[in-house]
Amino acid sequence: MKKKIIVVGGGLSGLMATLKICEAGGEVELFSYCPVKRSHSLCAQGGMNACMDTKGENDTVYEHFDDTVYGGDFLADQTAVQGMTDAAPKLIKMFDRMGVPFTRTAEGMLDLRNFGGQKNKRTLFSGSTTGQQLLYALDEQVRAWELKGAVKKYEFWEFIKIIKNKEGVCRxxxxxxxxxxxxxxFRADTVILATGGPGMVFGRCTASTICNGSAVSAVYQQGAYIGNPEFIQIHPTAIPGSDKNRLMSEACRGEGGRVWVYKDGKPWYFLEEMYPAYGNLVPRDVASRAIYDVCVNQKLGINGENRVYLDLSHIPAEYLERKLGGILEMYSEFVGDDPRKVPMQIYPSVHYSMGGIWVDIKHNTNIPGLMASGECDYQYHGANRLGANSLLSATYSGTVSGPEAMRWAKEGERGSELTDEDLKKAADACRAEYEAILKMDGPENAHQLHHELGDVMNKYVTIERVNKDLDYCFDEVKKILKRWDNIGLTDRSSWSNQEAMFTRQLRNMIIYALVVTKAARMRDESRGAHYKREFPTRDDERFMKTTIAEYDQATEEPKISYIDFDHSLVKPRARNYAVAKKE
Amino acid sequence: MAEAKKKVHFIIERQDGPNSKPYTEEFEVDYRPALNVVASLMEIQKNPVTKDGKKTTAPVWECNCLEKVCGACMMVINGKAQQACAALIDHLEQPIRLAPARTFPVIRDLAIDRTVMFENLKRIQGWVKVDGSWEVHNDAPRQNPRTAATAYEISRCMTCGCCMEACPNVNSGSDFIGPAALGQTHLFNMHPIGEYFKEDRLNALMDKGGIASCGNSQNCVEACPKEIKLTTYIAKLNREVNKQALKNMFNK
Known part of the structure; x- marks a missing residue:
């Protein structure tokens, strides 16, 4: 009999895993709460890193590996990173064969651009919608398998919970x-979660509205460990907005964009001054902190507001059009100014979660039979992700999780099959929860409560973290969790009820907010995206460890512990982007 | 400012389910700079009360990225199919009328069922046939950067359905495949590996509801939010289909 794998989430990672499973002769049931072609991977703009070495810079795969580990402030599993950077050029060639319209040089080769935290040109791109193009390529390949009957899509289906058998294996x-x-x-031989990041826990961020981390939180509440949840990437350059902060790609700086504010009546290119070796192309955590410092501490933001200039106006318009086209249109459209003529106004925004479900190097979680892949896992980026490494990790993780899911389906100790009774019990429990939500009749509005959650998380758990504020934030989030019980539904329809589903997701978001806040509170050091003025340096002795958050049923709070990870390949060294990187 | 808070007035076409009768409800949202239609709908979610103070449910609609890349939030705004996230209030005449794109079956309120668009991609075999995702120790062919730029233009199609809504020949009484899938056919046919199976794609467009059903109204190219030159590519494709039809006749 064919092995049946359930993949939840149809972004780059889920689709890549699906392809690998189909090629290995398995069958996939692919669940997504949107058509997979609309998944959030398509918001990635700037590109995907791979050492192609076609720009005469003697780039090496080792350099990509080392940049990633160094950029991640020595918190990433090094063997895992090595696997990813080794595979990167091969994955690019795969995408090229699948028809991704990469931007090309005059001689028809794949072009490369600069990106943050890397000295060599290593970023492949498709204009400024690289994620869209990569996602579409895999979507097309999976559609071909769908036609052959190997993939059954459940689009507009929301994952609620996993089902374990009596041996505790996810089935x-x-x-x-x-x-x-x-x-x-639904029964499965293996389940892969590829459900993306938890951006919506922070309300306004660069993520799609679908990136709520609800699935991750659900399996955490069923016993899956979360790794390094405190490491939330704040992207330095986003267009602030009341509905969302729209990303302005790092490619802007990769193509020569400069960040500045007025100081003493003159433009001050503060990144170039503070970090002469990398200038505007310092990694995201470093750039975001500098912008925060300039605006919040030095009060030098544009018109006293939290904004700085991102300037492309010195670059020829034709060049900008070819390299960045789409996103400049987006800025003009949403803001009204033309970035070809006037500097853009930007500010940092929550963007990506380095942390996520803890997995081993093959993407197995601590629950046998359950795997995690893509942004929803914690692998590859340590304390800070380099730009253009997320399309890579999303794709690469799928090439690992897919085949491993098949191996587990064939050889794993899966224990007993789920009986019809087991299935009925699991579905009935979820039905009862859902019916209870439909009946909620309190004074609170779920969307309003979500807004408040985003406000408090954005205020206290982003660029600069202070222990007493984190304690306060934790209490506030707990109050929000209590208030969740007092939500009243305005919509009790039994057809396409978005409010009821959102209410269920919201509870999971609140629980996850507690995880991020608590983990941030416990880590008394500064590393990558996690910065505390009280503890401004990295403390390898105490904290060169993976944070593990485990759900405590009684308190609904996380228990935090630390475990060792594989850093056998390069020794940790101080991270300093003012000078060229030393090995 | 002493004056009362500026309001934005919406008239929203609602429908409780696929077979229910449509009705309208009016809403008011506080104005703020850079406000768009999706952000306004989000405000209504926080307090679903009509303009007359009647408690109601929040309108149902689909959205994801809010950056005009995912294609989800397409709806008819003041009579024109477009992405709601990029529809800025400042550019719209009030009252702002929102309606579902009725070329597609309505699910609820502004949410529609665009399954047909994804099914069309199966019909035209919208993919490059590769042996597998594994390594083949061989690079894909180089491409003329100008051809690649055209491919990129078409490949930005986000399956939103604006072109389908605008096309007079796509409707419940017609089986026309519509402009989006035709553009995609051209895309895969121009790829150096994709073109190996060009004939199959062209043949698929000779059947009922294929390219012959295009009435050349030119609405699609006007409606495309990505400014894809749909009519140009459909014209090219039409010539290819005709050539293929002749070839088929002689090879019989």
């Missing part, structure tokens, strides 16, 4: 049809 899931609202249980 299926419960999901809900988002229109008919039908709740059903």
């Amino acid at each position: 299926g899931i419960v999901a809900q049809d988002m229109n008919a609202m039908e709740i059903r249980a």
Whole structure:
């Protein structure tokens, strides 16, 4: 009999895993709460890193590996990173064969651009919508498999929970049809979660509205460990907005964009001054902190507001059009100014989670039979992710998790099959929870409560973290969790009820906010994206360890512990982007 | 400012389910600079009360990226199909009328079922046939950067359905495949590996509801939010289909 794998999430990682499973002769049931072609991977703009060495710079795979580990402030599993950087050029060639319209040089080769935290040109790109193009390529390949019957898509179905057998092995899931609202249980030989990041926990951020981390939180509450949740990437250059902060790609700086504010009546290119070796192309954590310092501490933001200039106006318009086209249009469209003529105004925003479900090097979680892949896992980026490494890690993780899911389906100790009774019990439990939500009748509005959650998380758990503020934040989030019980639904329809589903997601978001806040509170050092003025330096002795958050049923709070990880390949050294990197 | 808070007035076409009767409800949202239609709908979610103070449910609609890349939030705004996230209030005449794109079956309120667009991609075999995702120890062919730029232009199609809504020949009484899938056919046919199976794609467009159903109204190219030159590519494709039809006749 064919092995059946459930993949939850159809972004780059989920689709890559799906392809690998189909090629290995397995069958996939692919769950997504949007058509997979609309997944958040398509928001990645700038590119994907791979050592192609076609620019006469003698770039090496080792250099990519070392930049990634150094950029991640020595918190990433080094063997895992090595696997990823080794595979990168091969993955680019795969995408090229699949028809991704990469931007090309005059002689028809794949072009490369600069990106942050790397001295060599190593970033492949498709204009300024690289993620969209890579996602579409895999979407197309998976559609071909769908036609052959190897993939069955459940689009507009929301994952609710995993189902474990009596030995504690994950053998299926419960999901809900988002229109008919039908709740059903499904059997699987292996389950892969590829559900993306938790951006919506912070409310306004660069993520899509679908990136709420709800699935991750759900399996955490069922016993999956979360690794390094405190490491939340703040992207330095986003267009602040009341509905969302829209990303302005790092490619702007990669193509020569300069960041500045007025100081004493003159433009001050503060990144270039503070970090002469890397200038505007310092990694994201470093750039975000500098912008924060200039605006919040030095009060030099544009018109006293939290904004700085990102300037492309000195670059020829034709060049900008070819290299960055799409995002400049977006800026003009949403802001009204033309970035070819006037400097853009930007500010840092929550963007990506380095942390996520803890996995081993093959992407198995601590729950047998459950795997995690893509941004929802914690692998590859340590304390800070380099720009253009996320399209890479999303794709690469799928090439690992897919085949491993098949191996587990064939050889794993999976224990007993789920009986019809088991399936019914699991679905009934989810149905009861859902019915209870439909009946909620309190004074709180779920969307308003979500707004408040985002406000408090953005205020206290982003660029600069202070212990007493984190304590306060934790208490506030706990209050929000209590207030969740007092939500009242305005919509009790049994057809396409978005409010009821959002209410369920919101509870998971609040629980995850506690995880991020608590983990940030416990890590008394500064490393990568996690910065505390009280503890301004990296403390390798105490904290060169992976944070593990485990759910405590009784308190609904996380228990935090630390475990060692594989850093056998390069020794940790101080990270300093004012000078060229030493090995 | 002493004057009362500026409000934005919406008239929203609602429908409780696929077979329910449509009705309208009016809403008011506080104005703020750079406000767009999606952000306004989000405000309504926080307090779903009509303009007359009647408690109601929040309108249902689909959205993801809010950056005009995912294609999800397409709806008809003041009579024109477009992405709601990029529809800035400052550019719209009030009252702002929101309606579902009725070329597609309505699910609920502004949410529509665009399954047909994804199914069309199967019909035209919208992919490059590769042996597998494994290594083949061989580079893909180089491409003329100008051809690659055209491919990029078409490949930005986000399956939003604006062109389908605007096309007079796509409707419940017609089986026309529509402009989006035709553009995609041209995309895969121009790829150096994709073109190996060009004939299959052209043949698929000779059947009922294929390219012959295009009435050349030119609405699609006007409606495309990505400014894809759809009519140019459909014209090229039409010539290819005709050539292929002749070839098929002689080879019989």
